[in-house]
Amino acid sequence: DAKTTQPPSMDCAEGRAANLPCNHSTISGNEYVYWYRQIHSQGPQYIIHGLKNNETNEMASLIITEDRKSSTLILPHATLRDTAVYYCIVIRYGGSQGNLIFGKGTKLSVKP
Amino acid sequence: ETGVTQSPTHLIKTRGQQVTLRCSSQSGHNTVSWYQQALGQGPQFIFQYYREEENGRGNFPPRFSGLQFPNYSSELNVNALELDDSALYLCASSFEGSGANVLTFGAGSRLTVL
Numbered sequence: 001d002a003k004t005t006q007p008p009s010m011d012c013a014e015g016r017a018a019n020l021p022c023n024h025s026t027i028s029g030n031e032y033v034y035w036y037r038q039i040h041s042q043g044p045q046y047i048i049h050g051l052k053n054n055e056t057n058e059m060a061s062l063i064i065t066e067d068r069k070s071s072t073l074i075l076p077h078a079t080l081r082d083t084a085v086y087y088c089i090v091i092r093y094g095g096s097q098g099n100l101i102f103g104k105g106t107k108l109s110v111k112p
Numbered sequence: 113e114t115g116v117t118q119s120p121t122h123l124i125k126t127r128g129q130q131v132t133l134r135c136s137s138q139s140g141h142n143t144v145s146w147y148q149q150a151l152g153q154g155p156q157f158i159f160q161y162y163r164e165e166e167n168g169r170g171n172f173p174p175r176f177s178g179l180q181f182p183n184y185s186s187e188l189n190v191n192a193l194e195l196d197d198s199a200l201y202l203c204a205s206s207f208e209g210s211g212a213n214v215l216t217f218g219a220g221s222r223l224t225v226l
Binding site: 032034036041042043044045046049085087089091093098099100101102103104105 | 116143144145147152153154155156157160162168170202204206212213214215216217218219220
């Protein structure tokens with residue numbers, strides 16, 4: 001599975017959009033981009049995933065570049081409860097789905 | 113629908129002892145995975161169970177073992193505990209066959225080895 005690179009930390013003002021980048025330059029054609037987040041003292045939580053089209057759900061939007069070498073997770077109106085570590089993971093759809101390779105992620109701090 | 117529940121939430125053991133951690137899967141899920149998360153690090157995959165058999169394993173020694181029961185609940189056993197085993201142990205469940213890597217995680221069991 002492709003390796004990902006994320007900035008170690010980011011700040012965002014409450015109410016503003018949080019844009020979290022992820023580089024995955026070695027991604028293969030059959031690999032999807034998944035995002036999870038981990039709020040302090042909790043287990044990771046699934047956010048969203050995509051292959052090449054932009055995706056949106058009730059939690060966030062995922063923008064994947066045309067060459068698929070990078071992506072951005074967007075939290076449109078960040079709240080204090082969005083403070084968490086965000087993990088970008090690339091994995092083959094239908095692959096050993098229990099085996100997710102987490103890096104160190106991006107620690108997002110939403111400030112009032 | 114209930115989520116993933118883990119027990120105990122915290123425990124303290126001494127080096128050389130053995131520990132058993134328990135996990136109840138989310139309703140409708142048939143696959144369980146276990147992860148170890150050291151302080152300041154991302155979770156690391158230990159192994160996965162499907163149909164009561166291990167069907168994937170990360171880079172962990174054999175003293176880490178597990179079980180999955182017919183009701184899809186699971187146990188993680190660690191023998192001969194070492195200080196470096198101190199970590200948060202996370203259980204995650206999913207539905208094999210959906211094709212999607214959407215895991216539901218529990219809140220974890222925090223193990224301290226003295």
